[in-house]
Amino acid sequence: xxxxxxxxxxxxxxxxxxxxxxxxxxxxxxxxxxxxxxxxxxxxxxxxxxxxxxxxxxxxxxxxxxxxxxxxxxxxxxxxxxxxxxxxxxxxxxxxxxxxxxxxxxxxxxxxxxxxxxxxxxxxxxxxxxxxxxxxxxxxxxxxxxxxxxxxxxxxxxxxxxxxxxxxxxxxxxxxxxxxxxxxxxxxxxxxxxxxxxxxxxxxxxxxxxxxxxxxxxxxxxxxxxxxxxxxxxxxxxxxxxxxxxxxxxxxxxxxxxxxxxxxxxxxxxxxxxxxxxxxxxxxxxxxxxxxxxxxxxxxxxxxxxxxxxxxxxxxxxxxxxxxxxxxxxxxxxxxxxxxxxxxxxxxxxxxxxxxxxxxxxxxxxxxxxxxxxxxxxxxxxxxxxxxxxxxxxxxxxxxxxxxxxxxxxxxxxxxxxxxxxxxxxxxxxxxxxxxxxxxxxxxxxxxxxxxxxxxxxx
Amino acid sequence: xxxxxxxxxxxxxxxxxxxxxxxxxxxxxxxxxxxxxxxxxxxxxxxxxxxxxxxxxxxxxxxxxxxxxxxxxxxxxxxxxxxxxxxxxxxxxxxxxxxxxxxxxxxxxxxxxxxxxxxxxxxxxxxxxxxxxxxxxxxxxxxxxxxxxxxxxxxxxxxxxxxxxxxxxxxxxxxxxxxxxxxxxxxxxxxxxxxxxxxxxxxxxxxxxxxxxxxxxxxxxxxxxxxxxxxxxxxxxxxxxxxxxxxxxxxxxxxxxxxxxxxxxxxxxxxxxxxxxxxxxxxxxxxxxxxxxxxxxxxxxxxxxxxxxxxxxxxxxxxxxxxxxxxxxxxxxxxxxxxxxxxxxxxxxxxxxxxxxxxxxxxxxxxxxxxxxxxxxxxxxxxxxxxxxxxxxxxxxxxxxxxxxxxxxxxxxxxxxxxxxxxxxxxxxxxxxxx
Numbered sequence: 001x002x003x004x005x006x007x008x009x010x011x012x013x014x015x016x017x018x019x020x021x022x023x024x025x026x027x028x029x030x031x032x033x034x035x036x037x038x039x040x041x042x043x044x045x046x047x048x049x050x051x052x053x054x055x056x057x058x059x060x061x062x063x064x065x066x067x068x069x070x071x072x073x074x075x076x077x078x079x080x081x082x083x084x085x086x087x088x089x090x091x092x093x094x095x096x097x098x099x100x101x102x103x104x105x106x107x108x109x110x111x112x113x114x115x116x117x118x119x120x121x122x123x124x125x126x127x128x129x130x131x132x133x134x135x136x137x138x139x140x141x142x143x144x145x146x147x148x149x150x151x152x153x154x155x156x157x158x159x160x161x162x163x164x165x166x167x168x169x170x171x172x173x174x175x176x177x178x179x180x181x182x183x184x185x186x187x188x189x190x191x192x193x194x195x196x197x198x199x200x201x202x203x204x205x206x207x208x209x210x211x212x213x214x215x216x217x218x219x220x221x222x223x224x225x226x227x228x229x230x231x232x233x234x235x236x237x238x239x240x241x242x243x244x245x246x247x248x249x250x251x252x253x254x255x256x257x258x259x260x261x262x263x264x265x266x267x268x269x270x271x272x273x274x275x276x277x278x279x280x281x282x283x284x285x286x287x288x289x290x291x292x293x294x295x296x297x298x299x300x301x302x303x304x305x306x307x308x309x310x311x312x313x314x315x316x317x318x319x320x321x322x323x324x325x326x327x328x329x330x331x332x333x334x335x336x337x338x339x340x341x342x343x344x345x346x347x348x349x350x351x352x353x354x355x356x357x358x359x360x361x362x363x364x365x366x367x368x369x370x371x372x373x374x375x376x377x378x379x380x381x382x383x384x385x386x387x388x389x390x391x392x393x394x395x396x397x398x399x400x401x402x403x404x405x406x407x408x409x410x411x412x413x414x415x416x417x418x419x420x421x422x423x424x425x426x427x428x429x430x431x432x433x434x435x436x437x438x439x440x441x442x443x444x445x446x447x448x449x450x451x452x453x454x455x456x457x458x459x
Numbered sequence: 460x461x462x463x464x465x466x467x468x469x470x471x472x473x474x475x476x477x478x479x480x481x482x483x484x485x486x487x488x489x490x491x492x493x494x495x496x497x498x499x500x501x502x503x504x505x506x507x508x509x510x511x512x513x514x515x516x517x518x519x520x521x522x523x524x525x526x527x528x529x530x531x532x533x534x535x536x537x538x539x540x541x542x543x544x545x546x547x548x549x550x551x552x553x554x555x556x557x558x559x560x561x562x563x564x565x566x567x568x569x570x571x572x573x574x575x576x577x578x579x580x581x582x583x584x585x586x587x588x589x590x591x592x593x594x595x596x597x598x599x600x601x602x603x604x605x606x607x608x609x610x611x612x613x614x615x616x617x618x619x620x621x622x623x624x625x626x627x628x629x630x631x632x633x634x635x636x637x638x639x640x641x642x643x644x645x646x647x648x649x650x651x652x653x654x655x656x657x658x659x660x661x662x663x664x665x666x667x668x669x670x671x672x673x674x675x676x677x678x679x680x681x682x683x684x685x686x687x688x689x690x691x692x693x694x695x696x697x698x699x700x701x702x703x704x705x706x707x708x709x710x711x712x713x714x715x716x717x718x719x720x721x722x723x724x725x726x727x728x729x730x731x732x733x734x735x736x737x738x739x740x741x742x743x744x745x746x747x748x749x750x751x752x753x754x755x756x757x758x759x760x761x762x763x764x765x766x767x768x769x770x771x772x773x774x775x776x777x778x779x780x781x782x783x784x785x786x787x788x789x790x791x792x793x794x795x796x797x798x799x800x801x802x803x804x805x806x807x808x809x810x811x812x813x814x815x816x817x818x819x820x821x822x823x824x825x826x827x828x829x830x831x832x833x834x835x836x837x838x839x840x841x842x843x844x845x846x847x848x849x850x851x852x853x854x855x856x857x858x859x860x861x862x863x864x865x866x867x868x869x870x871x872x873x874x875x876x877x878x879x880x881x882x883x884x885x886x887x888x889x890x891x892x893x894x
Contacts, residue, residue: 032719034783035556039530040547043517058511062534079510086585087507115529115547116554123556138720174722180828180858181722226690226854226892257503257605257651258643321605338534339513343606378821381641381651384851386834388823408823408832410854411894438607457822457832457854459692459890 001064001151002103002161008069012155015051015094017297018073019152020044020064021338026115026145026194028122032138033130038119044149045338048076054091055083056320060339094319097329099157100294100301106164106191107147113194118143121194124201125171125208133212137181138174143167145194146442148336150296158298164291166190166442167197168432169204173211177219182405184215184390186373190431191282191289214372214391214403221403222394224458230368231409231454232361232395235428238351238447240374240387243433245413246276247349248379250306250314251332252321254344259381260414261312269312270417275352276307278316280331282444283348289433289444294331296342301331310417318344336439343437348444354423361422361451363398369456370395371409386410408457416454424449469494469618470628472536476520476545477620483545485522485552487563489621491755492536493517498579499611500588503604504595504640507588522548523563527555560782564756565623571752571759575632575659579612583661584634591665599642599679604651607639610665619757627759629752633877634658638671640678649681650851652819652837654700657749657877670876673698677818677837684851686893687815687840694814694867695855695889696807696841699874699881701817702797706740706881708825708859710793713765713773715780722827724860725771734769735866738884739798741765742775747794748877754778754791763790766863796880800869807868807885809844815891816841817855829859835891857889 001020008018022044029037046068047060057080061068083089113121122141129139147165152158172185188204189197233241248254255262261269270276280301282288292301297319305313317325318333321344333342362370370393377387388408394401429446473490480488494516501509518541519532529551531544588610595602612634619627634657641651654670662668666675697705717723725733734740744750744760753759756778764772776784777791808816815838822833835853839846863886870883 031716032721034558034560034719036716036779037530038528038551038555039532040551041532042534043532044534045515047513056509058509058513060513062514062516075512079512082581082585083507083510086582087589089506114554115551119554119556138722140720174720174827180724180830181826183722183827223856226856226890228894253605253607256603257607257639258603258641258648260646260648263646339515341509341511375823380821380836381643382648382851384650384834384836386821388832390823406823406826406830406832407856408834408854410834410852412852455852455854455892455894457834457856457892459856 002159004066005151005153006159009153009159015155016073017049017152017154018069019047019150019296021047022149023337024147026118028118028143030122030126030141033126035119043337046072047338048072049341050076050080051094052080052084054089055080057083058341095322095329097299097319100160100298101158102160102293104162104291104293106291107193108196110195118194121198121201125204128205129208132209136173137176140172142170144170147193152296152298154298156298158294160294165193167192167194169198171208171211173215175215175219182215182219184211184218186211187432217403218391218405221405224369224404224407224456226456226458228453229456230365231452231456232365232370233450234372235424235426235447235449237371237374238428238450239430239433239445240377241450242276242349242351242447243346243435243443243445244377244379244385244387246306247278247346249383249413250316251344252315252317252325254381255315256321256324257381260383264312264414267312268310269414270307270310271420272310273354273420273423274307274310274417275305277303277305277352278346278349279303280347283446284350284352285427287429288348288446289429289431290348290442292347295333296335297333299329299331299333301347304330316344316346318342334441336441340439343439345437345441346435346443348446351447353425353427353448356422356424358424358449361424361449362395362400364422364451365395366397368395369393369404370400383413384410385413409454411454416452419453420450422451469616470620470626472518473618473620476518476541477622479541479545480520480522480548481622483549485549486525487523487622489521489563491519492618494616495613497611497613498581499609500584501606501609502588502592503606503608504592504602506592507585508606518544520544520548522552523561524552526557526559526561527552528561529555560779562782563621563623564625564778566625568625568627568757569759571627571629573630573752577614577632580661584610584612587661587663587665594666599675601642601644602640602675602678603643604640609637611635617752619753625757627753627757631752632659633749634661636665636668638674640674642678642682644682647682649678650836652678655876655878659748669874673874681837681849684849686852687850687891690892691813692888692890694811694885694887695891696811696814696816696883696885698816698818698883701820702881702884703879704820705859705862706795706797708829709863710775710795712829713775715774715776715784718774718784719780724829728771729774731771732769733771734766734863736769737800737869738769738863738866739767741796742790742793743796744792744794746796746880750794751792756791758791760792760794797882799871799873799882802868802870804870804872804883807870807883808841808846811841811844811885814841815839815850816846825859831859832856852894854892855889861888862886
């Protein structure tokens with residue numbers, strides 16, 4: 001792939017990125033004991049993006065052939081010309097950002113799982129749950145594999161190849177409670193291919209049994225009391241907190257789009273216990289949910305400290321936002337599919353661990369909640385974020401109490417983060433973070449447990 | 460760029476893939492070929508930022524080994540790539556699970572309708588965007604966005620073929636506008652909000668489209684938001700955008716897959732009252748520009764009543780789930796419309812003693828019981844029949860099935876985005892909480 005691209009690298013002018021890109025996806029779904037989906041998808045092609053005096057033109061074709069490359073380059077240039085003709089611009093050159101180079105192939109080389117073996121994993125999980133917990137109303141098991149393969153060259157010397165795999169096993173249980181249906185899910189797997197993550201299905205059994213137990217507890221559980229409460233968020237929630245509460249608000253395109261963060265660089269926006277980073281590679285500790293060393297504009301990725309000991313420091317940039325804001329590109333330009341243009345996206349975003357212990361944090365709450373696992377979330381330009389909670393418990397006098405039904409927690413990030421009193425000394429990375437912002441894209445999200453005060457939805 | 464595909468060729472591509480699969484040993488097979496050309500103008504509140512043109516060309520092949528199935532989708536249609544896909548699909552089917560519901564329809568498919576342009580008027584699209592940007596910049600300088608909006612034309616050719624000789628084909632041409640906005644005035648910032656609209660022709664004045672006009676008005680009116688004065692259980696008026704969350708969740712619970720799971724509050728409710736008498740929800744592709752032409756077994760999209768005057772008339776049961784559930788097929792698609800009511804929106808507000816106008820729901824995905832909990836975004840507090848102020852840090856929680864039963868009024872006005880057509884809908888019994 002890289003050899004093919006480098007043959008065209010000499011023909012890239014003016015500023016141009018040329019990308020060959022394949023996404024390999026596998027999906028096996030078992031619902032109510034029936035295998036309803038067993039599919040493999042390969043989506044690929046070539047794209048080019050040109051820049052001329054402030055005008056970007058992008059084009060893509062669903063082909064990896066050499067013949068497609070000149071076509072796509074010409075179309076991208078035509079689009080930039082069209083924009084330049086219709087909307088006179090004189091924005092100047094994009095900033096220098098270095099030329100990312102290297103091969104970053106994250107396949108382990110172990111023998112790949114066959115289609116039959118992947119179906120067997122799903123069957124085995126379904127069969128185990130069905131036999132161990134026959135009182136469940138329904139079981140959904142989904143195995144989702146994704147390998148993103150990219151080769152990229154640009155007109156300023158970048159030349160890079162990457163293959164980044166991820167495997168997610170999603171298990172959802174439904175139970176008929178006295179007052180309706182209760183469901184709960186968890187995600188297993190993570191960075192790597194199916195054979196890296198799921199060779200030993202029996203190792204999942206303790207986690208599946210815990211999930212069933214949580215489902216039963218939730219069925220007997222209560223709705224949260226609405227309002228602001230003292231809350232301990234498990235480390236499994238810290239990643240989505242970092243992503244939704246702060247990360248989006250500090251993406252430079254969102255800042256240019258009015259985000260409140262734009263007015264607060266250098267201000268105290270959080271407790272001094274909070275340090276938040278967005279990192280390339282595999283992130284802090286080397287166990288982040290994605291791997292990225294060169295972004296899709298060809299910029300070498302550098303780590304960004306967004307909040308350092310409570311003070312807002314900097315934003316996440318691509319070349320265009322860096323040009324507008326007079327900053328340095330940080331390597332945050334990412335595209336999900338071959339026909340997507342790179343946007344400012346997070347990479348491995350994490351709150352850094354502190355020194356506290358989870359049990360001490362729970363013990364420090366007289367009346368509140370311990371939230372164990374998140375669901376979906378959303379950010380806002382005001383920094384008022386939310387995310388759902390699918391598993392949690394009451395805390396009464398420092399002890400865990402009854403389970404709670406599905407709820408949502410929300411707050412204004414720059415207020416709520418100032419209420420953080422404890423940050424645990426451990427760290428958990430989300431196994432399956434996916435972000436939607438025009439395009440879906442895998443993201444890494446991580447962090448420690450947090451004790452804070454936050455709004456809780458309830459009845 | 461490649462010229463537009465000959466409309467007859469898509470069926471040949473699908474038939475060729477099916478023929479290769481049966482030659483390779485598949486007992487049965489089906490293929491769906493999609494070819495799409497897209498032209499997209501990206502813009503923000505300052506200028507046009509990117510012009511983008513893309514082509515996608517995919518074959519989705521499903522093969523059957525007796526009643527086991529496996530599927531593969533590939534980009535492009537090179538013969539060697541199709542042959543490799545066939546091998547992969549045959550292996551996937553062999554690894555599958557026997558399921559008597561895995562059968563293909565044998566009857567000829569009634570023809571589906573094509574619509575819309577084949578090629579976009581690129582100059583007209585760019586003119587429209589430039590006019591829109593200029594209007595917003597001059598009339599509403601506090602509105603802000605960055606690279607977040609786009610105006611796109613997509614022409615899609617879809618072709619279906621199966622090994623029983625069933626074929627289907629249709630072309631659609633859609634102009635889709637996606638606008639995202641916030642407002643910023645010095646240190647004051649509003650929540651962002653967004654809207655999408657689909658038409659079969661270009662629109663000259665994008666800011667006058669009803670959904671964009673409402674978006675701009677609500678965003679400009681959202682400065683100085685504050686929480687509701689106190690927590691209460693009461694009235695919520697869903698805007699058409701917020702109603703999409705409610706209707707989407709309810710429709711999911713009416714699907715064949717939900718019936719398979721037996722995890723839906725509507726499981727035994729066919730023919731029963733599930734909503735207040737004035738509520739009518741329909742799958743009505745004939746009224747919606749953005750409706751698909753046919754489903755994944757080649758059945759043309761057709762209108763279907765779902766809930767009529769509060770009574771559940773039909774589930775959404777596609778081909779596969781009809782075989783699985785041993786019930787009649789109803790529809791494999793969902794293009795949704797809620798019938799307008801007989802109350803003016805102003806009157807819905809005027810008769811609200813205390814409640815909120817819910818502009819957008821930002822919350823957890825409602826669970827299988829249709830419980831929901833989330834933040835009221837782009838929303839307003841109502842007291843004594845008047846909209847008082849924009850709200851923030853306010854949460855809503857309840858159950859969408861109960862919300863249907865407790866509808867208190869439906870507006871005469873609707874917003875038709877082309878994807879759906881919804882009125883404003885008032886309901887009660889929802890917890891509205893402050894921090």
